[in-house]
Amino acid sequence: MIKRLIEQIEGEAILTFETKEERITDVTIDFPHFRGIESILQGRPARDALVISPRVCGICSHSHLMASVRALEDLLHHHGVHIALSDKAKTIREITLYCELIQNHLKWFYLTLAPKLAKLTQTEPPAYLAMHRAVTQITGVIATFAGQWPHTSYAIPGGIASDPTPLEVMQADTLLCSVIDFFEERMIQESLESILALTHDEKLFTLGGDLPDMLRLLEREGLDKLGQSYGRFIVLGSHSLFSPAKLSTEISHSVDFNHVTEKTTPRYGQETFAKNVRFNGEFYETGPLARALVRQEPLIHQMFQSNRDTISTRITARVYEIALLLHACRQRIASLDLNEPSYIEPECSWQTLSGQGVGIVEAPRGSLIHTITLEHGTIQASQIITPTQWNLGNATPQEPGVAQKAMLGLSDTEVAEFVFRTFDICSICTTH
Amino acid sequence: MMTKPKVIWLQGASCNGNSHAFFNYPYLKTLLQAFDFLYHPLLPSPLPLASIVNDYSITCDILIFEGSVDAKFNRAGLSSDTLLQRFDGRAKTIIAAGTCASFGGIFSENDQNTSGILYRHEQPLNKPLISQSDVINLPGCPVHPHNLATILLALKANQPIPLDTMHRPKEIYAHTVHQGCSRSEYFEWKVDAKSFGHKEGCLFYEQGCRAPMTHGNCNLVLWNEVNSKPRAGIPCFGCTDPKFPNFSFFHTPKNMSIPAEIPLDVSKRAYLTISGIAKTFSIPRLKKRLLDD
Numbered sequence: 271m272i273k274r275l276i277e278q279i280e281g282e283a284i285l286t287f288e289t290k291e292e293r294i295t296d297v298t299i300d301f302p303h304f305r306g307i308e309s310i311l312q313g314r315p316a317r318d319a320l321v322i323s324p325r326v327c328g329i330c331s332h333s334h335l336m337a338s339v340r341a342l343e344d345l346l347h348h349h350g351v352h353i354a355l356s357d358k359a360k361t362i363r364e365i366t367l368y369c370e371l372i373q374n375h376l377k378w379f380y381l382t383l384a385p386k387l388a389k390l391t392q393t394e395p396p397a398y399l400a401m402h403r404a405v406t407q408i409t410g411v412i413a414t415f416a417g418q419w420p421h422t423s424y425a426i427p428g429g430i431a432s433d434p435t436p437l438e439v440m441q442a443d444t445l446l447c448s449v450i451d452f453f454e455e456r457m458i459q460e461s462l463e464s465i466l467a468l469t470h471d472e473k474l475f476t477l478g479g480d481l482p483d484m485l486r487l488l489e490r491e492g493l494d495k496l497g498q499s500y501g502r503f504i505v506l507g508s509h510s511l512f513s514p515a516k517l518s519t520e521i522s523h524s525v526d527f528n529h530v531t532e533k534t535t536p537r538y539g540q541e542t543f544a545k546n547v548r549f550n551g552e553f554y555e556t557g558p559l560a561r562a563l564v565r566q567e568p569l570i571h572q573m574f575q576s577n578r579d580t581i582s583t584r585i586t587a588r589v590y591e592i593a594l595l596l597h598a599c600r601q602r603i604a605s606l607d608l609n610e611p612s613y614i615e616p617e618c619s620w621q622t623l624s625g626q627g628v629g630i631v632e633a634p635r636g637s638l639i640h641t642i643t644l645e646h647g648t649i650q651a652s653q654i655i656t657p658t659q660w661n662l663g664n665a666t667p668q669e670p671g672v673a674q675k676a677m678l679g680l681s682d683t684e685v686a687e688f689v690f691r692t693f694d695i696c697s698i699c700t701t702h
Numbered sequence: 703m704m705t706k707p708k709v710i711w712l713q714g715a716s717c718n719g720n721s722h723a724f725f726n727y728p729y730l731k732t733l734l735q736a737f738d739f740l741y742h743p744l745l746p747s748p749l750p751l752a753s754i755v756n757d758y759s760i761t762c763d764i765l766i767f768e769g770s771v772d773a774k775f776n777r778a779g780l781s782s783d784t785l786l787q788r789f790d791g792r793a794k795t796i797i798a799a800g801t802c803a804s805f806g807g808i809f810s811e812n813d814q815n816t817s818g819i820l821y822r823h824e825q826p827l828n829k830p831l832i833s834q835s836d837v838i839n840l841p842g843c844p845v846h847p848h849n850l851a852t853i854l855l856a857l858k859a860n861q862p863i864p865l866d867t868m869h870r871p872k873e874i875y876a877h878t879v880h881q882g883c884s885r886s887e888y889f890e891w892k893v894d895a896k897s898f899g900h901k902e903g904c905l906f907y908e909q910g911c912r913a914p915m916t917h918g919n920c921n922l923v924l925w926n927e928v929n930s931k932p933r934a935g936i937p938c939f940g941c942t943d944p945k946f947p948n949f950s951f952f953h954t955p956k957n958m959s960i961p962a963e964i965p966l967d968v969s970k971r972a973y974l975t976i977s978g979i980a981k982t983f984s985i986p987r988l989k990k991r992l993l994d995d
């Protein structure tokens with residue numbers, strides 16, 4: 271038995287490996303950090319969810335806000351309260367959410383992944399301070415619309431609380447352009463348009479930049495084809511770029527949320543508070559690779575055809591998503607009509623509302639689900655299912671979870687840890 | 703040449719929000735060059751967490767602690783209270799980064815025994831977790847990166863940092879969040895925001911803004927260099943306050959149509975007198991939308 275403490279992720283995780291004849295035969299993923307946000311919400315007024323829920327996680331607080339506001343809007347809708355979101359409010363919510371995904375992916379590449387790979391291969395990791403500047407700029411875009419990042423509560427049932435002016439929008443666009451400059455100069459040395467038009471990784475391998483460099487290093491070290499899991503993918507959130515779909519042998523757009531189940535595996539009940547999540551009884555991977563595949567992005571589709579869901583495909587999908595999101599944010603900023611209202615007050619009395627609402631968004635690591643149950647305006651129950659529960663949940667050696675399966679059969683636990691990191695680990699979200 | 707102070711950043715029960723807020727500090731490179739950062743939860747660090755936890759000989763000049771202190775909450779296998787207390791008297795200064803480390807914050811809501819380093823909400827702990835090192839509380843959910851960075855630099859320069867009775871630097875927390883708010887003229891003339899989603903109007907009367915009752919400098923030192931919640935249109939939730947999160951959010955509780963809580967140290971009589979007079983005047987400029995003709 272070999273235990274490894276995984277740090278410099280969001281929180282910490284403990285991997286316990288069982289090996290036989292120098293191959294990993296089983297791995298337990300433990301997340302020790304339970305804080306009980308769901309019970310902190312109990313007994314509070316409905317809209318407190320917009321202030322408390324973001325505090326689940328410092329790196330994806332905005333996604334938790336969006337899931338909570340959608341849950342409350344869903345609840346109002348079931349109550350017959352008409353929720354009219356202006357296009358402006360919808361678009362600004364999308365922009366700030368996409369920006370949160372971008373900052374996450376940037377940090378993941380330079381802080382979670384690159385230093386570990388450098389250690390593994392005894393090479394120098396790419397410097398992270400240029401990325402730091404890009405992160406301060408992309409979070410500046412969020413703050414322009416949302417007041418601050420992290421931990422804002424600007425999305426409220428009926429719209430957004432802010433009222434940006436044309437010059438503020440111009441400022442956000444300038445910050446965005448500066449992040450695009452960083453991406454084109456450092457991550458993939460090519461224009462965004464050309465990156466999004468790539469159809470084959472052959473071309474990607476000819477380019478300069480920290481992603482192509484990492485892919486070449488992985489290939490040289492024989493690490494590129496590791497980390498394959500089930501090859502089943504799920505997207506549950508609805509956005510301008512993403513829509514619910516699943517992919518096992520083919521893409522299906524009918525995904526019934528009622529087939530999602532969450533449970534604790536008793537075998538691992540000692541240390542971990544993470545519950546695993548299945549769809550129709552099966553494990554699915556969620557996140558950027560799932561999103562790119564159900565969108566049928568040509569480059570990622572080709573890499574999946576050639577290399578399946580190995581780490582090179584998974585890493586490329588996440589960096590490629592930065593390009594996709596940056597491009598989408600610029601388009602959406604240009605399309606804003608600031609004369610529209612930011613907020614249309616729902617006609618309801620919060621004190622009398624009872625019922626249940628579900629809010630689903632695509633967070634940095636995949637589909638995030640908040641379910642809120644109210645009785646006379648007070649939160650009776652709250653359930654949060656995070657993307658990392660899909661990807662990192664524990665199961666049995668006979669039927670391992672997604673990340674567990676990706677690590678089985680490897681001979682080196684250091685390499686297994688790197689494979690684990692490609693899923694983008696958030697211990698904090700997993701246990702919440 | 704001045705030696706670089708050694709800094710270690712550790713966490714109790716936390717969301718990592720203070721770590722991520724700190725990462726927004728625009729002059730991070732300059733700051734990192736001024737200190738010897740032995741460990742930070744996000745940044746590549748010379749020491750692994752397990753070494754800090756297991757090697758008693760490792761110490762530092764400044765310990766930054768993020769998150770509430772919870773004996774059930776382990777870091778690298780050691781409970782967060784034991785880990786923190788190991789630095790008592792060994793680190794010269796301990797900075798409580800954020801409301802959780804200062805006063806318990808959100809994550810102390812589930813358990814009476816979970817607290818900040820010296821306080822649980824506004825109550826000093828019977829047995830403070832730190833008694834020998836200097837403790838500086840920097841509340842905020844999360845802590846403002848500029849506040850943390852400038853306090854670090856002031857410590858390095860041996861600059862005196864006067865603290866208030868709750869161990870907060872006066873220079874930061876003597877202000878209220880209300881000071882510097884772009885909506886303050888609306889407050890002066892008692893013009894309330896008609897609804898969310900407007901640049902105009904004060905959020906104190908209906909939307910539950912706590913800025914006049916909250917110690918902090920969010921409207922003086924802007925967030926992410928560009929904005930603050932009240933400027934954008936989001937009420938202040940009082941996140942630097944020892945009582946956070948036990949407030950009414952998005953809604954101002956009232957008694958006889960007067961806000962139940964009024965600005966800090968203002969007598970009800972003074973508030974009612976000034977409000978009554980201000981309300982008798984109607985100022986056209988403050989009644990219309992900013993960008994209207």
